[in-house]
Amino acid sequence: MxxxxxxxxxxxxxxxxxxxxxxxxxxxxxxxxxxxxxxxxxxxxxxxxxxxxxxxxxxxxxxxxxxxxxxxxxxxxxxxxxxxxxxxxxxxxxxxxxxxxxxxxxxxxxxxxxxxxxxxxxxxxxxxxxxxxxxxxxxxxxxxxxxxxxxxxxxxxxxxxxxxxxxxxxxxxxxxxxxxxxxxxxxxxxxxxxxxxxxxxxxxxxxxxxxxxxxxxxxxxxxxxxxxxxxxxxxxxxxxxxxxxxxxxxxxxxxxxxxxxxxxxxxxxxxxxxxxxxxxxxxxxxxxxxxxxxxxxxxxxxxxxxxxxxxxxxxxxxxxxxxxxxxxxxxxxxxxxxxxxxxxxxxxxxxxxVDKTKDHITCLRNPALGLEEELKLTKTQSPKKVLIAGGGIAGLEAADILFKRGHIPVLYEAEDHLGGQLLMAGAAPRKEDTAMAVRMAAKNIEELGIEVHLNTAVTPELIEGVKPDAVIAAIGAEPFIPDLEGIEESYVTNFKEVLQGTKNLSGNVVVIGGGLVGLEAAEYLRERGCEITVVEMREAVGIDLGDMRKIAVNRAIAQSGIKTVTNAACKAVRDHQVIVEVKGKEISLPADYAVIAVGSQKRSTEEIINVCKKENIPYYVVGDAIKARRALNAISEAYEAARCI
Known part of the structure; x- marks a missing residue:
C-alpha cells in the first residue's frame, strides 16, 4: 500500500x-x-x-x-x-x-x-x-x-x-x-x-x-x-x-x-x-x-x-x-x-x-464545495461525444467531469501542450503548486485514456467533420495590447511571452501594469537579474490580489528591490523610454525592454458558436472565453457545463 x-x-x-x-x-x-x-x-x-x-x-x-x-x-x-x-x-x-x-x-x-x-x-x-x-x-x-x-x-x-x-x-x-x-x-x-x-x-x-x-x-x-x-x-x-x-x-x-x-x-x-x-x-x-x-x-x-x-x-x-x-x-x-x-x-x-456577498466558501479546484448535494455528479443514461475546444484548466476540468459521468470527451488544443494560462502562471515565483496541479490534471486526462489532439485549433470545418453531440468552448484569453504609441517597437513584449520564456530580457525593464500578471512578470524577470520598474495607473499595485496573497506579494516586491510607480498613466514608448504621467507631470523611465501586462481579453468564439447553431449542436462557452477572469470562474463554469450535458 x-x-x-x-x-x-x-x-x-x-x-x-x-x-x-x-x-x-x-x-x-x-x-x-x-x-x-x-x-x-x-x-x-x-x-x-x-x-x-x-x-x-x-x-x-x-x-x-x-x-x-x-x-x-x-x-x-x-x-x-x-x-x-x-x-x-x-x-x-x-x-x-x-x-x-x-x-x-x-x-x-x-x-x-x-x-x-x-x-x-x-x-x-x-x-x-x-x-x-x-x-x-x-x-x-x-x-x-x-x-x-x-x-x-x-x-x-x-x-x-x-x-x-x-x-x-x-x-x-x-x-x-x-x-x-x-x-x-x-x-x-x-x-x-x-x-x-x-x-x-x-x-x-x-x-x-x-x-x-x-x-x-x-x-x-x-x-x-x-x-x-x-x-x-x-x-x-x-x-x-x-x-x-x-x-x-x-x-x-x-x-x-x-x-x-x-x-x-x-x-x-x-x-x-x-x-x-x-x-x-x-x-x-x-x-x-x-x-x-x-x-x-x-x-x-x-x-x-x-x-x-x-x-x-x-x-x-x-x-x-x-x-x-x-x-x-x-x-x-x-x-x-x-x-x-x-x-x-x-x-x-x-x-x-471574508466576502459577505458570498453564501459560503468555495474552492478554485472544487466548485462543489458546500454544494455537495446540489452539484452531485450523476451517470448519464445517454452517453454523448463532446468536443472540447481548449486544453487549459477549464477544458481539463470539463473532460474529467464528462468522463466521470460516462460521456465521451474529445479534447483539442491549439498549442503543443495542455495547461493553458494556469500552467503559464505557474512559472512565476512561488507558484510551483499551480504548475504541479495543472500538470497532474493533464496527466489524469492521459491516464483516463481521453482522446487528446494537440497543435489542433478548433475550426468550423473540424466541428463539421467530427459531428459531436455537444461542444464546450474553453479557448481562453490572450494578452490585451493597448493602443499605445510605440507598442510595435521590437523591445516591447507582453507578459505571456515573458512567463512562457519565449523572450529573454535583460537590463532595465519597465512592466506596464501592476495587477496580478504584471507583478508575476516583474518578479519572474527580477529573479533573472533584470532591474524592474512597475507602472500602475491605480493608487497601488496588486489591488486585484486577495488579502493574504497581497501581504505576501507586496512583501516580496519590497524585498526584491522592484520599484513601483503608481497613479501613473502610460502615454508612450519611444527611444527606449516609457513615458508616464503622474499628477500632471510627465516622467521618462529608461527601458531596455517594456512588458505589456495590463490584463487579458477573451478569444473570439464567434466561429464556433455560428457552426454549432448551423449544425444544431448544443454548445457551452466557459471561462475566459466568456470574459477574462480568475481560474476559479473558469473551473466552476466548466464543471457546471459538464454536469448538465
Whole structure:
C-alpha cells in the first residue's frame, strides 16, 4: 500500500483513527451569515470528507459562551444547539468517520457581529478614543465555566474528541501572549500568571468529558510581529503544563489577526510547504506529546515524508480536503494524478470567507464545495461525444467531469501542450503548486485514456467533420495590447511571452501594469537579474490580489528591490523610454525592454458558436472565453457545463 505511515491507524485514549490525516477546523459560513446552527449544507460537507477517507474531521470554530457567540459561526454555547450537532456527528459516523468539535471563544474575531460581546484580557485601544475594557474576574470565571459546559454538550452531541483553540489571537491565546495580555493581577504579568486562564479552561473541559475522550489543542508555535509576544520556549513550557492537565494532541499552527502575520492562518502559495513542520518537531521532541503540524502540506508524498522522518504523529491536511473530498481515498489507492490538489490560492477559502456577498466558501479546484448535494455528479443514461475546444484548466476540468459521468470527451488544443494560462502562471515565483496541479490534471486526462489532439485549433470545418453531440468552448484569453504609441517597437513584449520564456530580457525593464500578471512578470524577470520598474495607473499595485496573497506579494516586491510607480498613466514608448504621467507631470523611465501586462481579453468564439447553431449542436462557452477572469470562474463554469450535458 502506498503511504504506509500516512495510512497507519492510531489510538488516542479510547479513540481509534484509521489514518494520520486530520482535517483541521476551517471557517465555512455554511451556518448562514445570520445563523449559528448546523445546516444540512454543513452536514453534507462533513459527510463527504468522512466518506473520502480522512482520519478525522474537525468542525469550524464553535462558540462556547452565549453572549460572545457571533452569527455566521457554529455555536455550542446553549443546549438548543445540541440536536443539530447530533445530526452532524451522526452523519459523519454513518459515513465511516470521526469528528472533533473545536471549542472557541474568539475575542476580537467576534467583532464582525455587532451583537456579540468582544472579550479581551486587558484594556485594548482599538482606535483614538475607543478602548475595549479588559475582562473582570467574574467574566473570566464565567467563560471558564462556559468551556466546561460546552465540553459536556459535546459529549451529549456525540463528538469523538474536543479541540481547545489556543491560537490565532482568540481569547486563550490572548491571555497567554505577553504581546496582548497586559493585566497586572493573577491572570497577567509574568508567564506563569498568563498561563492561568487557558489552563483553567483546559481543566474545565477535561472535568466535563469522559476519561477516554481525547483533547486536542491548537496553538501557535510562537508569535510573529508582536512585541513581547510568545516565544517558542514559552509555548513548549505551556504545552507541558497543558499535557499534565489532560491535553493529548498538539495542533501546531501560527498567526495572529493584529499584524500581517494573519497570512500564516490561511497561508497563501507564497509561503513554503510545511513552514511549521520543524517547529512542531521541536515542540514534539521537547514535550513528548503527540503532535501534528499545520500549514501548506498538500501532497501525500510530503505528508508521508514528515512521518517517516519522525517529525510528527499526525498531519493536518485541511485545505487539501476542500480541494478534493476524496483526497485520502485516492492517495491510499495510488491514484495521485486524479487528486485535485490545493494550490494555496486562497481565492475560494479565504477570499470568499471574508466576502459577505458570498453564501459560503468555495474552492478554485472544487466548485462543489458546500454544494455537495446540489452539484452531485450523476451517470448519464445517454452517453454523448463532446468536443472540447481548449486544453487549459477549464477544458481539463470539463473532460474529467464528462468522463466521470460516462460521456465521451474529445479534447483539442491549439498549442503543443495542455495547461493553458494556469500552467503559464505557474512559472512565476512561488507558484510551483499551480504548475504541479495543472500538470497532474493533464496527466489524469492521459491516464483516463481521453482522446487528446494537440497543435489542433478548433475550426468550423473540424466541428463539421467530427459531428459531436455537444461542444464546450474553453479557448481562453490572450494578452490585451493597448493602443499605445510605440507598442510595435521590437523591445516591447507582453507578459505571456515573458512567463512562457519565449523572450529573454535583460537590463532595465519597465512592466506596464501592476495587477496580478504584471507583478508575476516583474518578479519572474527580477529573479533573472533584470532591474524592474512597475507602472500602475491605480493608487497601488496588486489591488486585484486577495488579502493574504497581497501581504505576501507586496512583501516580496519590497524585498526584491522592484520599484513601483503608481497613479501613473502610460502615454508612450519611444527611444527606449516609457513615458508616464503622474499628477500632471510627465516622467521618462529608461527601458531596455517594456512588458505589456495590463490584463487579458477573451478569444473570439464567434466561429464556433455560428457552426454549432448551423449544425444544431448544443454548445457551452466557459471561462475566459466568456470574459477574462480568475481560474476559479473558469473551473466552476466548466464543471457546471459538464454536469448538465
Amino acid at each position: 502506498p503511504f504506509d505511515k500516512l495510512f497507519t491507524p492510531i489510538r488516542i485514549r479510547d479513540l481509534k483513527l484509521s489514518n494520520r490525516v486530520i482535517m483541521a477546523g476551517m471557517g465555512t459560513h455554511m451556518t448562514g451569515w445570520n445563523g449559528r446552527e448546523v445546516t444540512q449544507k454543513l452536514i453534507h460537507y462533513h459527510a463527504a470528507r468522512a466518506k473520502g477517507g480522512v482520519g478525522m474531521n474537525t468542525t469550524e470554530v464553535c462558540s462556547v459562551d452565549p453572549a460572545s457567540s457571533p452569527n455566521a459561526f457554529l455555536a455550542i454555547s446553549e443546549d438548543r444547539y445540541i440536536p443539530g450537532l447530533k445530526k452532524l456527528t451522526s452523519a459523519v459516523h454513518q459515513s465511516g468517520g470521526s469528528i472533533c468539535v473545536q471549542l472557541w471563544q474568539g475575542s476580537l474575531a467576534v467583532s464582525m457581529d455587532p451583537a456579540a460581546e468582544v472579550l479581551v484580557p486587558s484594556d485594548m485601544e482599538v482606535s483614538a478614543g475607543f478602548t475595549i475594557p479588559g475582562m473582570t474576574i467574574q467574566r473570566i470565571n464565567s467563560v471558564i465555566e462556559a468551556y466546561g459546559n460546552a465540553a459536556k454538550r459535546a459529549v451529549t452531541a456525540g463528538f469523538d474528541a474536543v479541540e481547545f483553540h489556543c491560537g490565532h489571537t482568540y481569547l486563550p491565546h490572548s491571555f497567554l501572549s505577553g504581546g496582548i495580555n497586559h493585566r497586572k493581577d493573577e491572570y497577567g504579568g509574568d508567564f506563569e500568571k498568563r498561563t492561568r486562564f487557558p489552563l483553567e479552561c483546559i481543566r474545565s473541559i477535561r472535568a466535563n468529558i469522559p476519561e477516554g475522550m481525547p483533547v486536542f489543542m491548537r496553538i501557535d508555535c510562537h508569535d510573529d510581529e508582536l512585541a513581547g509576544g510568545l516565544t517558542m520556549e514559552e509555548v513548549i513550557a505551556f504545552c507541558k503544563m497543558a499535557g499534565k492537565e489532560g491535553v493529548d494532541v498538539l495542533n501546531i499552527s501560527r498567526g495572529n489577526i493584529l499584524t500581517s502575520a494573519v497570512m500564516y492562518e490561511t497561508p497563501p502559495m507564497d509561503l513554503p510547504h510545511g513552514f511549521n513542520v520543524e517547529k512542531a518537531a521541536r515542540i514534539r521532541k521537547e514535550t513528548g506529546m503527540l503532535t501534528m503540524p499545520a500549514g501548506r502540506i498538500n501532497t501525500p508524498e510530503y505528508a508521508e515524508q514528515i512521518l517517516k522522518e519522525d517529525k510528527a504523529d499526525l498531519i493536518v491536511m485541511a485545505r487539501a480536503q476542500l480541494a478534493d473530498p476524496e483526497f485520502c481515498n485516492k492517495a491510499r489507492e495510488g491514484k495521485l494524478s486524479s487528486i485535485k490538489y490545493c494550490i494555496g490560492c486562497d481565492q475560494g477559502c479565504y477570499d470568499y470567507f
